[in-house]
Amino acid sequence: MYQPFTPPPRRLMGPGPTMVHPRVLAASARPTIGHLDPAFAGLMDETKALLQHAFRTGNALTMPVSAPGSAGMEMCFVNLVEPGDKVIVCVNGVFGGRMKENVERSGGVAVVVEDPWGAPVDPAKVAEALDRHPDTKVVAFVHAETSTGALSDARAITDLAHRQGALVIVDAVTSLAGVPLLVDEWQLDAVYSGSQKCLSCMPGLSPVTFGAAALEKIRSRGSRVQSWFLDLSLVMGYWDSAGGRSYHHTAPVNAIYALHEALVMLHEEGLENAWQRHRDCHERLVKGLQDLGLEMLVEESARLPQLNAVRIPEGVDDAGLRRELLAKHDLEIGAGLGELSGKIWRIGLMGEAARPENVDYCLAALKSVLGNQLTAAA
Ligand SMILES: *Cc1c(COP(=O)(O)O)cnc(C)c1O
Numbered sequence: 001m002y003q004p005f006t007p008p009p010r011r012l013m014g015p016g017p018t019m020v021h022p023r024v025l026a027a028s029a030r031p032t033i034g035h036l037d038p039a040f041a042g043l044m045d046e047t048k049a050l051l052q053h054a055f056r057t058g059n060a061l062t063m064p065v066s067a068p069g070s071a072g073m074e075m076c077f078v079n080l081v082e083p084g085d086k087v088i089v090c091v092n093g094v095f096g097g098r099m100k101e102n103v104e105r106s107g108g109v110a111v112v113v114e115d116p117w118g119a120p121v122d123p124a125k126v127a128e129a130l131d132r133h134p135d136t137k138v139v140a141f142v143h144a145e146t147s148t149g150a151l152s153d154a155r156a157i158t159d160l161a162h163r164q165g166a167l168v169i170v171d172a173v174t175s176l177a178g179v180p181l182l183v184d185e186w187q188l189d190a191v192y193s194g195s196q197k198c199l200s201c202m203p204g205l206s207p208v209t210f211g212a213a214a215l216e217k218i219r220s221r222g223s224r225v226q227s228w229f230l231d232l233s234l235v236m237g238y239w240d241s242a243g244g245r246s247y248h249h250t251a252p253v254n255a256i257y258a259l260h261e262a263l264v265m266l267h268e269e270g271l272e273n274a275w276q277r278h279r280d281c282h283e284r285l286v287k288g289l290q291d292l293g294l295e296m297l298v299e300e301s302a303r304l305p306q307l308n309a310v311r312i313p314e315g316v317d318d319a320g321l322r323r324e325l326l327a328k329h330d331l332e333i334g335a336g337l338g339e340l341s342g343k344i345w346r347i348g349l350m351g352e353a354a355r356p357e358n359v360d361y362c363l364a365a366l367k368s369v370l371g372n373q374l375t376a377a378a
Helices: 022-028 038-055 069-080 094-105 123-132 154-163 212-219 232-239 253-269 271-291 318-329 356-377
Strands: 061-065 086-091 109-114 138-142 167-171 190-192 206-210 307-311 344-348
Touching: 022 253, 038 061, 038 206, 038 253, 061 069, 061 232, 069 094, 069 167, 069 190, 069 206, 069 212, 069 232, 086 094, 086 123, 094 109, 094 138, 094 167, 109 123, 123 138, 123 154, 138 154, 154 167, 167 212, 206 212, 253 271, 271 307, 271 356, 318 344, 318 356
Parallel strands: 086 109, 086 138, 138 167, 167 190
Antiparallel strands: 061 206, 190 206, 307 344
């Protein structure tokens, strides 16, 4: 007979999903109610207010998309890029590459600004591209590149784009709640995130927020958004109380209970305190890694606290070490992606993972497994 599935007791310290607090898990297990129930409408309003708080924005159009971060990404591109639109896409890792793919699939013309993997986006290169392409409609970049652990200067890039009348699309999947992300102060036009990174909720939802200029661009579109599910003007009819909360799709009711609880916990802690906790744990981790003789990929000034890319030392079996961490220590860390595959590990300190006891556990496990490998090799 089939048995109920019992997951092993993992410590998730990779690039997401991260560990989920029991309060959030418990919230998701509460009885399902209708997605048009007035009680659920109240929860939607509160979730929206809590998301506005986390994004530091007053944008009315702030909500979770009913699908993972990649859907938030796609929502931004299909609504803001019309066929023929020129879009500058900054690529310094895997997710910038996906943005380029989204521009092209939306019928846009991508102008790529490249930086080495592990480096932040260079605003000087963005300025140069804007000079060469004054007809640019959108500049797209990843705030926190999870594939490399580099943090880019969202404000500087946005200022350059706005000076030339272009909008920005910002990937904040890993930055939200882990490092400062000030949507209104930096005047970010369209921003998407994910539930399973520093918000420490389960995967499956993508918080998004759109400012006035982005809405204006959507309203003035000459062509229909090619995706029915992600067409903001239709989704708004459900998420916006002014839109009458008409049926668009069945919201993942229990997932929203969980997101709400995760956001309540973030609110209780205080956003600044959460940023500081991620930074403190990062410093503790980096010091411990240095004591083990390990090196970081990213230069200190651009390091993401919540995603630590560590160079794999010569002679160490990457996959073997990660297998052993999982089998003997129930610890998951991330592998390198793309051109960094086999070259780095990615240690996530996202949300609930960013606790000193997890940092110490990870360092002790790494020390033990690295020791075994080096003894075996000798
Ligand atoms: C995780 C991640 C995504 C994709 O999110 P999914 O929930 O996996 O679809 C996009 N961008 C960045 C920077 C990410 O870290």
